[in-house]
Amino acid sequence: xxxxxxxxxxxxxxxxxxxxxxxxxxxxxxxxxxxxxxxxxxxxxxxxxxxxxxxxxxxxxxxxxxxxxxxxxxxxxxxxxxxxxxxxxxxxxxxxxxxxxxxxxxxxxxxxxxxxxxxxxxxxxxxxxxxxxxxxxxxxxxxxxxxxxxxxxxxxxxxxxxxxxxxxxxxxxxxxxxxxxxxxxxxxxxxxxxxxxxxxxxxxxxxxxxxxxxxxxxxxxxxxxxxxxxxxxxxxxxxxxxxxxxxxxxxxxxxxxxxxxxxxxxxxxxxxxxxxxxxxxxxxxxxxxx
Amino acid sequence: xxxxxxxxxxxxxxxxxxxxxxxxxxxxxxxxxxxxxxxxxxxxxxxxxxxxxxxxxxxxxxxxxxxxxxxxxxxxxxxxxxxxxxxxxxxxxxxxxxxxxxxxxxxxxxxxxxxxxxxxxxxxxxxxxxxxxxxxxxxxxxxxxxxxxxxxxxxxxxxxxxxxxxxxxxxxxxxxxxxxxxxxxxxxxxxxxxxxxxxxxxxxxxxxxxxxxxxxxxxxxxxxxxxxxxxxxxxxxxxxxxxxxxxxxxxxxxxxxxxxxxxxxxxxxxxxxxxxxxxxxxxxxxxxxxxxxxxxxxxxxxxxxxxxxxxxxxxxxxxxxxxxxxxxxxxxxxxxxxxxxx
Numbered sequence: 001x002x003x004x005x006x007x008x009x010x011x012x013x014x015x016x017x018x019x020x021x022x023x024x025x026x027x028x029x030x031x032x033x034x035x036x037x038x039x040x041x042x043x044x045x046x047x048x049x050x051x052x053x054x055x056x057x058x059x060x061x062x063x064x065x066x067x068x069x070x071x072x073x074x075x076x077x078x079x080x081x082x083x084x085x086x087x088x089x090x091x092x093x094x095x096x097x098x099x100x101x102x103x104x105x106x107x108x109x110x111x112x113x114x115x116x117x118x119x120x121x122x123x124x125x126x127x128x129x130x131x132x133x134x135x136x137x138x139x140x141x142x143x144x145x146x147x148x149x150x151x152x153x154x155x156x157x158x159x160x161x162x163x164x165x166x167x168x169x170x171x172x173x174x175x176x177x178x179x180x181x182x183x184x185x186x187x188x189x190x191x192x193x194x195x196x197x198x199x200x201x202x203x204x205x206x207x208x209x210x211x212x213x214x215x216x217x218x219x220x221x222x223x224x225x226x227x228x229x230x231x232x233x234x235x236x237x238x239x240x241x242x243x244x245x246x247x248x249x250x251x252x253x254x255x256x257x258x259x260x261x262x263x264x265x266x267x268x269x270x271x272x273x274x275x276x277x278x279x280x281x282x283x284x285x286x287x288x289x290x
Numbered sequence: 291x292x293x294x295x296x297x298x299x300x301x302x303x304x305x306x307x308x309x310x311x312x313x314x315x316x317x318x319x320x321x322x323x324x325x326x327x328x329x330x331x332x333x334x335x336x337x338x339x340x341x342x343x344x345x346x347x348x349x350x351x352x353x354x355x356x357x358x359x360x361x362x363x364x365x366x367x368x369x370x371x372x373x374x375x376x377x378x379x380x381x382x383x384x385x386x387x388x389x390x391x392x393x394x395x396x397x398x399x400x401x402x403x404x405x406x407x408x409x410x411x412x413x414x415x416x417x418x419x420x421x422x423x424x425x426x427x428x429x430x431x432x433x434x435x436x437x438x439x440x441x442x443x444x445x446x447x448x449x450x451x452x453x454x455x456x457x458x459x460x461x462x463x464x465x466x467x468x469x470x471x472x473x474x475x476x477x478x479x480x481x482x483x484x485x486x487x488x489x490x491x492x493x494x495x496x497x498x499x500x501x502x503x504x505x506x507x508x509x510x511x512x513x514x515x516x517x518x519x520x521x522x523x524x525x526x527x528x529x530x531x532x533x534x535x536x537x538x539x540x541x542x543x544x545x546x547x548x549x550x551x552x553x554x555x556x557x558x559x560x561x562x563x564x565x566x567x568x569x570x571x572x573x574x575x576x577x578x579x580x581x582x583x584x585x586x587x588x589x590x591x592x593x594x595x596x597x598x599x600x601x602x603x604x605x606x607x608x609x610x611x612x613x614x615x616x617x618x619x620x621x622x623x624x625x626x627x628x629x630x631x632x
Contacts, residue, residue, distance in 0.1 A: 179394055187381035
C-alpha cells in the first residue's frame with residue numbers, strides 16, 4: 001500500500017472524529033489491542049499455570065481467588081482464558097494471513113492473465129464454495145490429523161476462495177483502465193504492471209475483507225476446537241474450553257459461558273473495527289473528500 | 291523520397307465474438323487492409339465517425355493490440371512481427387496520448403511519480419538531482435506549475451491531466467506520437483490550449499504526429515494530410531486545404547459549422563444507418579447511404595485511386611477535382627468482397 005503517512009494520519013483522525021461509528025471503532029480497536037496485549041503477555045498476567053490441576057477445587061463458581069471460577073479438573077478458568085487468547089487469536093490471524101496471501105497471488109494472476117489458466121484455476125477454487133466452511137475445515141483436519149498446524153491450514157483453505165475471487169475481480173476491472181495501457185505503451189512488463197499499478201489499487205477492499213474474516217476465523221477455530229479437532233488438551237483454546245466444559249453445562253456454566261463471551265467479544269471488536277477502517281480507507285471516499 | 295518513419299501495409303484487425311461448440315464465432319472487421327506512409331515531421335490526421343476503427347487503428351499500429359495481418363514498419367523495422375519482449379525497448383521511440391485524461395494516471399501515484407515512470411520502465415536510472423531536473427523540465431515543457439508535482443491526479447483538472455499525459459509520452463523523446471482524440475473529453479477553451487501546446491511542441495522538436503479525431507474541422511486546421519476512415523477502411527487521403535472528392539468526406543465537412551452566419555448553408559444529411567462490421571455489404575461500404583450510389587457501387591468495392599496531387603479517394607464516381615465525374619474511373623481494380631460466414 002502506497003498510502004502516504006499524511007493520508008494515514010488524516011484517516012485516523014477522521015476515524016476518531018466521526019460522531020458515532022468513529023467512537024465505536026475506536027473503542028473496539030482499543031478492546032482488540034487489549035486482547036492482543038493479554039495474549040502477548042499471558043505468562044505475566046495469568047495468576048496460575050493453565051494446566052495446574054487442583055482436584056480439591058473442582059467446578060467452583062467465580063470467587064476472589066478464581067475470578068472466572070474453576071473447571072472440571074480444578075484449573076483456573078481465568079488463566080486458561082488468558083492463555084487461550086494466544087491460541088485463538090494467533091490461529092485466526094495466521095490462517096487469515098495465509099489465506100489472503102495465497103488468494104491475492106492466485107487471484108491477481110488469474111485476473112491479469114485470464115484465458116484457460118484462469119478458467120481451470122478458478123474452477124478448482126470454486127469447488128470449495130460447494131461445501132460449508134465448517135464442513136470443509138472438518139474434512140481437512142480429519143485428513144491432516146488434529147492439531148494446531150492442520151487447523152491453520154484448514155481455516156486458510158476454507159476462506160481461500162473469497163480472497164481469490166475478490167482480488168481477481170478487482171484486477172480484471174483495473175486491467176481495462178487507461179493507465180495500465182499507458183504503462184504497457186511505455187514498455188512495461190507484466191511484473192511492473194501487476195506490482196505497481198494493479199495490486200496497489202486492488203488491495204484496499206481485500207485488506208478490509210481480511211479484517212472481517214479474522215472474526216469468522218476465530219469462530220471457526222472455536223468450532224473446530226469444540227469438535228475436538230483443534231488444540232489438543234491440555235493446551236487451552238477458547239473453543240476447546242467450551243467443548244470440554246459442555247459436560248458440566250448445568251453444574252458449572254461459567255466454564256462454557258466465559259470463553260464463549262470472549263469469542264463473541266473478539267468477533268464483535270474485529271468486525272466493528274474493520275467497518276471503521278473500511279470507511280476511513282475507502283479510496284473513492286478519500287478522493288471525494290480531497 | 292526518404293524512407294517514411296512509419297509505413298503501414300495491408301493492416302487488418304478482426305475481432306471474434308460469440309461462437310460455441312457448434313457455432314462459428316462471428317468476425318468483426320474493425321480495420322480492413324489499411325495502408326499508409328508517414329514522413330518524418332509530418333502531421334497526419336485520421337477522421338471518421340465513432341466505431342469506424344480509428345482508435346483500433348492507433349492501438350494496432352503501436353502494437354497495443356495484435357494485428358490480424360499486415361505489416362507495420364517503424365523506421366524500417368517491422369514491429370508487427372516482433373515478439374512483445376523484443377518490442378519493449380523499442381517502445382520508447384513511439385508513444386501515445388490517450389483519449390481519457392481522467393483515467394490515464396494511476397490515482398495512487400503523484401504527478402512526479404507518473405512523469406518518472408517512463409524512465410523506470412525503460413530502465414533509465416536517474417540520480418535524485420536528475421529526477422528533479424527531469425520533472426521540472428517536463429512540467430515546464432507543457433506549461434504546468436511545478437508545485438503540482440507532489441499532488442495526486444484527482445487534484446488536477448482535465449486539461450492539466452492531459453498535459454501530464456503529453457509530458458509523460460514525450461519524456462523519452464520519441465519520434466512518433468500517436469494522439470487518440472486528445473481533446474475529445476475536454477472543454478472547448480481547454481481544447482484550444484492543448485492544440486496550441488501540441489503545435490508549439492511540433493515546432494520545438496522534430497515530432498511526427500498521427501492525430502486521431504472525429505472533428506474534421508480540427509483535423510483540417512491541425513494536420514498536413516488527412517485520412518478519412520469509414521467502416522474500417524480508408525476512403526480518402528487528401529492534403530491540407532484540398533476539396534474532398536469522396537461523398538462521405540463531403541458530407542462530414544458539410545456537417546461542421548462555419549463560425550460566420552453569412553456562410554450558412556443547408557446541410558446535406560447522410561441518411562440511413564452505418565452497416566454492421568459483422569457482415570459488410572458487397573460493393574462500396576458507403577453505398578447504402580450515398581446520394582450518388584449506382585449499380586456498380588453495389589457490386590464492386592472501389593479501391594483507393596488518385597484523384598489529384600497526393601490526393602486519393604476510394605469512390606467510383608469521385609467529385610471534382612476530376613472533371614468527368616459520372617463515368618467510372620479507369621484503373622479501378624474490381625474486387626468482390628466475399629460475404630462473411632455468420
